[in-house]
Amino acid sequence: xxxxxxxxIGAIQFDEENDPMYRHAGIDVFITAARHGQGLGSDAxxxxxxxxxxxxxxxxxxxxxxxxxxxAIRAYxxxxxxxxxxxREYERGTDGIWHDGLLMEMLAGDFTDE
Numbered sequence: 001x002x003x004x005x006x007x008x009i010g011a012i013q014f015d016e017e018n019d020p021m022y023r024h025a026g027i028d029v030f031i032t033a034a035r036h037g038q039g040l041g042s043d044a045x046x047x048x049x050x051x052x053x054x055x056x057x058x059x060x061x062x063x064x065x066x067x068x069x070x071x072a073i074r075a076y077x078x079x080x081x082x083x084x085x086x087x088r089e090y091e092r093g094t095d096g097i098w099h100d101g102l103l104m105e106m107l108a109g110d111f112t113d114e
Contacts, residue, residue, distance in 0.1 A: 002029075002031065002040065002044050004035070004040060009031060009032050009034075009035045009040060010029065010030045010031035010032055010035070010040070010041075010044070011029070011030050012027065012028070012029040012030075012044045012045070012048055013027075013028050013029075014026060014027050014028070014048060014052060015028075016056070016058070023058065023059075023060075024058060024059075024060040024061065024062060025052045025056065025058045025060075025061050025062075026061070026062045026063065026064070027045060027048055027049065027052075027061060027062070027063045028063070028064075029041060029044055029045055029048075029063075031044070036071060037071065039075075041072065041075045042075040042076075042078050042079055045063070045075065045076060045079050046079045046112075046113065049061055049079055049080075049106065049111060050111070050113065053108045053111060058108070059107060059108045060105060060106070060107055060108070061081075061105065061106045062103065062104065062105045062106075063076055063081055063104050063105075063106075064087065064090070064101045064102065064103050064104065065101065065102055065104070066091065066099055066100070066101055066102070067086055067099070067100040067101060067102045068099075068100075069102075073102060073104070076104055078112065078114075079106065079111070079112055080106045080110035080111045080112040081104040081105065081106040081110075082104060082105060082106065082110065083102060083103075083104055084103040084104060084105050085102075085103055086100050086101070086102055086103075087100065087101040087102070087103055088100050
């Protein structure tokens with residue numbers, strides 16, 4: 001959970017690939033719409049990225065926002081993520097239609113702790 005001033009405003013989680021040949025971690029984050037634009041997403045992703053790099057020893061992290069989620073993409077860029085490419089028809093929305101996702105990655109050396 002992501003909690004600000006005793007209010008649950010979202011969730012963040014990670015998954016790990018531990019095969020030594022492909023080792024990396026992926027991040028997934030959700031912030032309630034009422035709290036968008038306050039830097040909370042960047043802060044949560046930065047905090048988890050730091051943990052995954054420093055404590056879990058990952059050299060590469062991925063995240064995959066919807067291709068049209070420009071606010072999230074800007075937030076992830078601030079942390080150090082870069083666009084890899086578009087994953088076509090990646091996620092089925094609540095509207096029943098497939099939507100594209102943007103694969104982004106960050107190497108440990110790209111991490112921005114600002």
